[in-house]
């Protein structure tokens with residue numbers, strides 16, 4: 001489990017933790033716990049890694065790329081770091097509460113959750129396992145997120161996306177609404193099998 005957690009894409013240093021000024025130069029898997037703390041840290045990471053997204057419950061916070069770090073701070077307290085998916089996401093408060101509850105249930109009564117805003121989350125952080133879980137649930141996973149720097153031109157028409165129907169694989173799809181069952185998803189309809197489906201929008 002240690003190896004899997006440390007090698008998991010959401011904890012990949014280059015992709016996610018990167019040069020994060022908030023997390024500093026000591027990202028999660030650089031922390032080598034003192035003897036005796038190892039199992040404690042592992043238990044905390046396993047507990048935190050079990051928490052799922054309340055809106056996309058087929059995804060853990062690791063799959064989603066939201067869980068950035070779980071460590072034992074200098075004062076001996078377990079601290080989980082999360083990055084919000086997007087501003088205004090109503091699920092963030094629930095994710096934080098669920099994380100605290102799981103950590104407390106694992107025996108870390110004074111666990112903390114820290115919110116890290118920089119670098120900003122992107123759908124590119126959703127892991128391959130997460131994308132597969134979305135597709136298996138009939139939700140079209142996001143394509144590559146747009147690369148932006150500087151001012152962002154806001155357009156009133158939906159962006160063109162290369163979307164495939166998660167039911168039949170057809171690319172003959174049409175967008176019905178830019179907002180599906182949640183704000184982060186667009187509603188599409190497949191013109192081949194006629195099924196409607198959600199698509200997680202690229203950000």
Ligand SMILES: [Zn+2]
Nearest residue numbers: 165168190193
């Ligand atoms: Zn279809």
